[in-house]
Amino acid sequence: MAHAAWNKRWIKPEIFPLFAAMGAALGICGFAIARNIAINPDVRISKEDRAAGILENYNEGKSYKDHSLREYVKDCKPEIMPGLNRFFSASK
Incomplete structure (x- = not known):
């Protein structure tokens, strides 16, 4: 019953551009976070790297x-x- 009400409210053709825009924004944010964590020289995750200072x-x-x-x-x-x-x- 609750699933049918959710589908009736959110699964409409008018909502698809909102889902696309939100998906693109989340994708860009995820890419930026992953890039910074993986290869940014200023981001240090391990304790040994953080202890090195500047x-x-x-x-x-x-x-x-x-x-x-x-x-x-x-x-x-x-x-x-x-x-x-x-x-x-x-x-x-």
Whole structure:
């Protein structure tokens, strides 16, 4: 009985975009948390690493900051639709 009421309330076509947006937001947050825990040089999980204090690991921090996506878009112009921008800004 309660399952049928839940289905009647939440399983509607109007709710699917909300589920998609929430799923995407949770996915992005999960990715960011996992990336920081796994490879961030400032995050130390083990007790031995935390006892080391502040490390002068500039090269490790630079490699974390300049990841492969940032290297890929480094030389690109910050445009979303470059063809459309060229069409409307070209001299006639």
